[in-house]
Amino acid sequence: MSEPALAPRNALGGVVIVWVAALIAALAIGIFVPEEWRVQWLLVGFGAAVLLSFALQLGYAQTKGFTFRVAASAIGALLLLGVVSAAFGLAALIPA
Template identity: 55%
Template structure:
């Protein structure tokens, strides 16, 4: 029999932390990687965000909703990195 938690821990912080790391990785890759290598490094960064999402959620110690929290972290990281890469892609085609 499972004992209900009296005060469940907040889990949104771990999800948002992965999104922030994805934004930092996306900006760093956009600034430091060349145009021909940007997509490959973004994929590596997204893989790192997925591993980070698993680590944060495992560290939290809650089994209820584990899959949903990891999925939200990974999907959010994908969207954040996609928007940042879209910005860098559009910036590269603008004549300057």
């Protein structure tokens, strides 16, 4: 007989952590990076978010839904980075 499985940890927390990290990275990039370098740094931030999503989901050690959770993390991070970069782009059009 096999032992009963313990209650699995909630893997949705890892998705939210990646989204929060992407939001913080996008805001930091928008504030501290000059306008001509923002796109390159946003790509670096997205790459870091994808790597973070893989690391967190591998840390949960649950095979069921792994691809969905990583995809949700990456797509959410991409959308957040896009929305924040669009906001900073629109803000740059307003004369100071």
